[in-house]
Amino acid sequence: MAPPRPRVHMKESSAIPSAQCPRWAVWLVAGIVALLTFIVFYPATRGEFVNFDDLANFVGNEKNLRVFTGEDGGFGLNAEALKWVFTAFHVGVYTPVSWLTVAVDVAIAGGVDSYQIHLTNVLFHTANAVLFFFLLVSLLRWTKRATSWPLLVACGLGALFFSLHPLRVEIVAWASARNNLVGAFFALLSVLAYLKSYEAEGRASTYWHIGSVLLYVVAMLAKAYVLPLPLVLLLLDYYPLRRNRDRAEWMRDLIEKGAWLGLGFFLALGFMKMMNALLGMPPMFQVSEPDLLKSVRPAIAAYALWFSVFKTFLPLNLVAYVPIPRDITLFGATYLPGYLLGLGGTIAAILYRRKMPAFTVAWFAMLFLLGPVSGLVPLGxxxxADRYTYLVTLPIAALLAGGVALWLERRPAHLPAVGLAGAAVCAALIFGTLQLIPNWRDSVALWRSVERQYPDNRQVWLNLGDGLLEKGQWEEGMQYLERAAAPIEGENDFWAEADRYMASQALLNMAGRYADRGEDRKALELLERAVDIRPQNFExxxxxAQALSPMGRADEVIPYVERAIEKQPDNPNLKKLLEALESAKLPPPRDAEEEGDRAAMRQDTEAAIEAYRRAIRxxxxxxxxxxKLARELSRAKRYREAKQVLTQAVQKWPNSPGLTYSLIWLLSxxxxxxxxxxxQALELVRRVNGEEQENPQLLDIVAAAYAEAGQFEKAVQLLTKAVERAQADQRQAFEERLNLYQSKRPYRTSD
Structure with a gap:
């Protein structure tokens, strides 16, 4: 059934009507908005993925993003990836439609490509700017203004004020903010379709209305922060549509928008669970942590309001991360401006609802759109955050555009001056935007910019340290990670838990870096510290567990897992890990040699030596x-004892190649x-016909013997043969020794 035709109840404008513009003029201004927006933000495409969710979303997630990539690498539908898109609660959000847009990027680029993903972000923002321009034109038409040049100038300036603003840099230049852009895109389309439904006739009106609902559904599945959109539409019913002039119309509109909101809550809270059930996925588990900042959330929301309005008009000192102060209080001086602004603005909007309906609608639309991202519910x-102002700025820009349109309607001669002033504002916005885009060039640039304002923050140290390590700056990067992993002071409150999280993550990241360098013992020590600080760090x-289980030390991890289960008793992942560790516990060693093997695996050299001696006895x-005993003695740098053991063994088993080659290597x-x-090494080589070997490892040992005896040409000949036969992981070490022999120097193991 088509919605009732709107009744427009307003006085005719007293201003002299401006001449109607041709249709091409609307598209011309829209094109200017698009071109300027795209050109200004195109430099953001040069940015890398940053360690601010990008690594988890893109770099480490490519398999799940190949929805439209076939097995041959061309276009095709990947059912498993599609299933992931509609069931994944990835990094704490459910955004299947946004993932599909990324999947298109992956298909176009043939993989996860930073340029392609950033380019699509720029294109979505450009499209949103154009959609907002058309929305402004539509809204101002509903106030019975002709589509004149002054109106188009006002709408163009309003759209550019929104699109060129420095607050937009984060949402465009940050790859992981894609879902915000996509959600806004479909939300704007939904509002345009809603307005169109009251301009069209008959069935067309119904189709536009249904389309508006469907676009709202898509927007919710892109990013649930568009949830309050039905409330914004209810405000538009009040002005400029003026649909609800009597109680019956009000009730009808309230019921309709209430149904929209109910649908929105289902999409936000229930749709994912339904998809998991339909696709046979296990129930989703979410870690439920107590909200330790519950008592100060009104202060956070008040600051979010002040931030959104104040930074819109004075966009200075914008950074990617604004941490909650540790001394936050409900009525601290920092938050009082937000309370006063919220109270004063709301009172004014109510009192002047008849004289200034546009202000009333814009004010409450801003409050509604701010709600989901205001901090009233935990967000981190x-x-x-700059990105949370994306939708909130739209009512402000619309109100400014309406004000400019009203001014030009009454003073058309001021059009050139207003145009120049608007150009100056746009130039200032562009300057600020271009200053901020380089901050998103890479992780180091991003967190350096945050560090300048917040130099004493563990999150900043953690991410900056990781970024520096990625750039190969080991010493400085490790210094930052060590600061992030510093001992935690304070009680068991929100900040102590946040510090434990950061410290544990810093230790985990350090462990990974040391493991990459082959320093497994150091990496293991850091992992144990990370788990000790925060047992529920599942990664x-x-x-x-993966490091210790092969060493027969699974039982050492079990107490940590049990502590984690105490904190998260409903976590199925922890329970599965505990079961795996219980099954991985090794039975008692069968003999002394197996006991020595286990000690060697856990790098307990002295225990291994003692066990192997007992095994020989x-x-x-x-x-x-x-x-095995000789190997562990060598690890303990007890070389003379190792030589004695091997010499005794070779005398007892003269035809044993393993013992003989071990002794040759030690002697060489x-x-x-x-x-x-x-x-002596060469005598043993001749005994086992070492020169005739084809195995590259044995040739390496024989070459070392000739080099020790001063016969470097022979050593070079043999090791060259070994390099030709070596596997890729052996070749580098062989080539390093070959360079030594070519320069007439023997090889020495590390002391």
């Missing part, structure tokens, strides 16, 4: 124990001058 440790727990005719490369013996 930030006090405010650290998993990595620790218990079974002196088992040759494997001798080689040991850093202890009293142990090396090139002559």
């Amino acid at each position: 440790t930030h006090l405010a 650290a727990l998993t990595l620790l 218990e079974n002196p005719d088992r040759e494997s124990g001798y080689g 490369t040991c850093p202890d001058d009293g142990v090396r013996d090139g002559k």
